[in-house]
Amino acid sequence: MKRALAIVALLALTVLVLAGSRTVAPAPAQDEPRFAAYDVCIDSGSAPLAAWQVEIVASSGRAKLVGVEGGDAGAFAAPPYYDPKALMSERIVLAAFDTGSALPSGRTRVARLHVEVQGAAEPRFEARVVAAASRDGRTIDVSVEVRP
Amino acid sequence: MDRRREDDPKLPASLETGLGELFRPRAGERTELDQRVARAAREHFDARRRVLPGPGNPPFARTWALRAAAVLVLALGGWVLVRSISNGLRTQDVARADRDGNGRVDVLDAFQLAREVERGVAEARWDVDGNGRVDREDAHAIAVLAVRIGS
Numbered sequence: 001m002k003r004a005l006a007i008v009a010l011l012a013l014t015v016l017v018l019a020g021s022r023t024v025a026p027a028p029a030q031d032e033p034r035f036a037a038y039d040v041c042i043d044s045g046s047a048p049l050a051a052w053q054v055e056i057v058a059s060s061g062r063a064k065l066v067g068v069e070g071g072d073a074g075a076f077a078a079p080p081y082y083d084p085k086a087l088m089s090e091r092i093v094l095a096a097f098d099t100g101s102a103l104p105s106g107r108t109r110v111a112r113l114h115v116e117v118q119g120a121a122e123p124r125f126e127a128r129v130v131a132a133a134s135r136d137g138r139t140i141d142v143s144v145e146v147r148p
Numbered sequence: 149m150d151r152r153r154e155d156d157p158k159l160p161a162s163l164e165t166g167l168g169e170l171f172r173p174r175a176g177e178r179t180e181l182d183q184r185v186a187r188a189a190r191e192h193f194d195a196r197r198r199v200l201p202g203p204g205n206p207p208f209a210r211t212w213a214l215r216a217a218a219v220l221v222l223a224l225g226g227w228v229l230v231r232s233i234s235n236g237l238r239t240q241d242v243a244r245a246d247r248d249g250n251g252r253v254d255v256l257d258a259f260q261l262a263r264e265v266e267r268g269v270a271e272a273r274w275d276v277d278g279n280g281r282v283d284r285e286d287a288h289a290i291a292v293l294a295v296r297i298g299s
Contacts, residue, residue, distance in 0.1 A: 051259035053294060081255075083297040093295040095255035097287075099262050131254045137263060139256070 033116050035066070038125060038146050040094065040111040044132065047140045048105050049075075051097035053130040054144045056113070058090040063123035065092055067114035075103050076110045093130070103135055113146070122148075245276050245290045253293045262287035 042052055058065075065087050070079045075098035086092035094111055117123055125146040132142040159167075247257040262284060264270040270282040277289045 051255050053255040081291045081295045083292075083295050085297050089297070091297065093297065095258075095291055095295050097255055097259040097262060097291070099259070099266050131256045133256050133259055137256070137260055 033118050036115050036117055036123075036148060037069075038113045038115060038148055039109045040071070040113060040127065041107055041109050041145045041147070042129075042132070042142050043107040043145075044105055044134075044140060044142045046105055047134045047142075048103035049108060049110075049132065049140075049142065050099070050103050050135045050137075051095075051131070051133040052110060052142065053093065053095035053132070055093045055128045055130055056091070056146055057126050058115075058123050059126045060121065060124040062118035062121070063090065063115045063125075064088050064118075065090070065113055066116050068092070068094065069112040069114065071110040071112070072104070072108060075100060076108065080111050095130075097133075101135070244273075245293050247274070247290075253290060255291060255294050258287045258290035258294060261290060 040054065040056065042049060042054070067087070068079050068082050070077045076096050078096075080094040080096035082092055082094050092113070096110065113125075115123060127144040127146045129142055129144050132140050134140045245253045245257055247260050261270060261274055261276075261282075264274075265282060265284055265287060270286075272282060274286055275282050276286040279285070
């Protein structure tokens with residue numbers, strides 16, 4: 001009787017181990033590339049934003065720029081100016097201007113970056129305002145942020 | 149050996165002396181011939197010395213150094229020219245595009261020109277792309293310069 005119970009217990013243990021091993025998901029490959037989009041937002045406060053130029057550098061993680069998209073509908077809906085040589089690199093300069101009257105103010109998404117990311121680490125971007133101007137060409141203080 | 153020597157024909161002594169006298173080199177002719185050969189050799193090697201490298205021949209070294217420098221300057225100039233052309237606008241165009249004179253070309257230069265074009269007050273000197281007229285394309289060219297990534 002004891003021998004039969006031992007055999008049953010051993011079988012049960014084997015079944016549990018096999019079932020457990022099947023439920024474990026395969027670990028994602030560390031170097032498998034993935035793609036992500038990051039919004040470039042400029043806050044011009046109460047001043048209407050007519051022209052802007054920013055420099056963006058991937059400061060951590062392995063990220064390469066693969067595309068640039070325009071911003072929110074309106075003055076900066078079209079893709080901004082950028083050097084195609086910046087694609088597949090980690091640094092880019094973006095700029096745009098609009099001479100129309102329908103200009104945004106406050107926080108505005110002016111562009112979207114498409115990025116190829118290698119590895120599990122989330123890339124971080126450092127953005128710097130090069131220049132910004134209001135409708136009359138007057139230089140204005142703005143802040144820039146790049147976020148997923 | 150002795151047999152062959154015995155078999156050799158013997159010339160009469162007078163004939164042997166006469167032949168020797170006839171074909172004996174004359175001292176004067178020999179000297180003249182030697183001098184001509186020496187002169188020709190000197191001329192030949194003098195000419196070669198003017199063309200071939202060698203120590204104690206500074207004109208030759210200078211000539212080739214000048215030629216090498218000229219080739220280097222031409223190659224460098226060509227490289228700079230091709231490089232500036234391939235980047236779109238030339239260096240003087242980049243300097244001209246800095247409208248506000250702050251030492252760099254940025255979007256504000258392009259925006260300023262675009263506003264002037266729109267108002268119809270843009271001056272002819274802002275024809276940055278050199279197509280004979282000042283229009284929005286010139287503002288576009290300045291914006292392209294502003295975002296250029298240095299290589």
